Amino acid sequence: MCKVIAVCTSEKKGTAKQMVDEANLIEEFGIEGDAHAGKWxxxxxxxxxxxxxxxxAKGGGVNFGDFGENLVISGIELTKLPIGQRFKVGETILELTQIGKQCHDKCEIFYRVxxxxxxxxxxFTRVLKGGKVKVGDEVILLENENKTLSL
Incomplete structure (x- = not known):
């Protein structure tokens, strides 16, 4: 089963995020109070x-949120999914919009990690349906509005 292991937010871009128990996701905006939320x-x-x-395992010693990620997910290789893949996470529905990114040039994460x-x-995803996401929520891959993909 795929599930949410950590929920993390930050008020400033380019910094590590802090773990929270749950977050409110706003449709077509992102996580309420997170620096990366917006119309993009x-x-x-x-x-x-x-x-x-x-x-x-290679000696990294990082905590959840140290890479600036909002959600840590277990049980699925996220980078193998196609752009457009939809996820039901807690009360929300997210859509995969980008795999990987160009890193900030020597941001706080670089200096810490x-x-x-x-x-x-x-x-990266956009929020198609808002709602609460919390640690322990199941992550379900959606084929479309009515079908679920098997993991």
């Missing part, structure tokens, strides 16, 4: 737990 295609960022674990895995392992 990268409203909510996701990173796989397995990628963070791999980084830490030494490298960032978001450019190669992070994915």
């Amino acid at each position: 295609h990268r409203q909510v960022s996701l990173l796989g737990l397995e990628k963070i674990d791999e980084f830490n 030494g490298q960032c895995i978001m450019p190669t392992n992070g994915v």
